[in-house]
Amino acid sequence: MKKKILYIQPYASHVGGVDSVLLQLIDGLNKNIYEPFVVLPNQSPYVEKYQKLGATVLFEPLAVFGKPTSWKYYIENFYILIKSIGRLKKIVKNHKIDLIHSHKMELMGGNIVGKILNVPTVQTIHELPRNPLIAYKAVGYLNHLFNDAVIVLCNRSKSVMEWGRLKSNKVRKIYNGISIKDNNPLGSNIREELNLSKEDKIAITVARLSPMKGIEFLLDAANELKKENPNLKFVIIGDVAFEHEKEYKEVLINKSKKLNLEGTVFFLGLRRDVPSLLNQSDIFILPSVYDIFPTVILEAMSCSIPIVGTDVGGVPEMVRNNTGIIVPASDSRKLAQGVKEILNNDYKLMGKNGRELLEREFTQEKYVSQTVEIYEGLLKIGDSYE
Known part of the structure; x- marks a missing residue:
């Protein structure tokens, strides 16, 4: 029975x-x-x-x-x-x-x-x-x-x-x-959608637009990085989940405009083709100020892309030295440095290592x-x- x-x-x-x-x-x-x-x-x-x-x-x-x-x-x-x-x-x-x-x-x-x-x-x-x-x-x-x-x-x-x-x-x-799926259905071509060149690097974030996700620190990091790396583009996937988060979303949109991040940061809202977007990206960023065990990191690892994550919850147990970089939470400068360090290393190898780690432990x-x-x-x- x-x-x-x-x-x-x-x-x-x-x-x-x-x-x-x-x-x-x-x-x-x-x-x-x-x-x-x-x-x-x-x-x-x-x-x-x-x-x-x-x-x-x-x-x-x-x-x-x-x-x-x-x-x-x-x-x-x-x-x-x-x-x-x-x-x-x-x-x-x-x-x-x-x-x-x-x-x-x-x-x-x-x-x-x-x-x-x-x-x-x-x-x-x-x-x-x-x-x-x-x-x-x-x-x-x-x-x-x-x-x-x-x-x-x-x-x-x-x-x-x-x-x-x-x-x-x-x-x-x-x-x-x-569940690891190698044959993710193809979504839209993100480079065509955003009019990006082949030389542009895509840093993607998938998160609810909530204060706990620390997106404002990502915007500050993007502002710092665009000065020396204009080919680095930031794609943010996600939206608010609760009514009280709408004010935070407005803060983010206004901050992005104030920092003149048009053409550098793209808010794409909720998407049904996240695996495809991850596969087309070069690096995944998790800027959370509070998180427990974000499975979106595992989804990024399944797509063989390296991680820059903040030192919150179980993230340091998910991201290892050869698969990404851990930076302090609520620190946009350290976040920017982490992104630079990843891109200056063999980040494709780090992504491959992350995929192997996923298959072993997660x-x-x-x-x-x-x-x-x-x-x-x-x-x-x-x-x-x-």
Whole structure:
């Protein structure tokens, strides 16, 4: 009989993030052994993608205890928690769920239901510790209490599962991975589209237009580099995901105009041909001031292009000395220096090294097999519930 896995994702995303990672996991599951169910708070563009992979998608209110957005935040979410525990208990019983895998550390409900019904629980932390640190450690302790295993994506995330001399014995680090596709469908010819010459070098960034992505530092770096390298062009792929980010987008557009970056920096918005655009680029830049484990770096590595990334989250674990350069976050001058250093080296060899690193450490197969190994260990504990 198939083992039924209940995945819980608390945010109805429109631009990837947790959904992209979860899709890789569900896609890689052996469907002869595992049957996936996904609980979301409401509709999103990813619902159809989950269903195409054979997952049953359910919608329920989900409680999160992250950074408060109002004075009523915790009161409202505690009410939602009580409600969601009842709903999730019914799902687990009706569908005979064997294991619950929650995503995001602030998500509560599925892990508590697991303890009530004696169903094994796993929680993946997609966050890094931030101020107030005590709040993150408190939520981390709840993750420790209510789960049989806690997955972190990088070393820096482990600190939320440490309390003084005490460390959780349930932590397992598993890198996200991607499916490697060599035959990417061709999109538009970016050089023709932007009227670029064969001599122009393309530095590409794929990111949500959010303050955490540090695009303003990229613009300052582009302004510095254009003076000595006018053939270097910067292509920015992405748009805002939330209403409150529109103001940041306007700041970026105005800054680009003020710095006279027309013809040097190109904002192309959301694109469906990102793999093709990566394949046509010479270098990938990640200027984030906050990031955890950006899979877009892996996508760039799959296209054999070198990386200039900032020293945030798991990026230093993804980018090695022979595949790219790590620079301090929020430092446009160092970012510019990193780009220059890459282009002055054998950057094509660095891109080739990055592709080889991806194939060794960051594949979908490795990500899925390590996660399934946790499932298998927990499912040997005994029957899910009476």
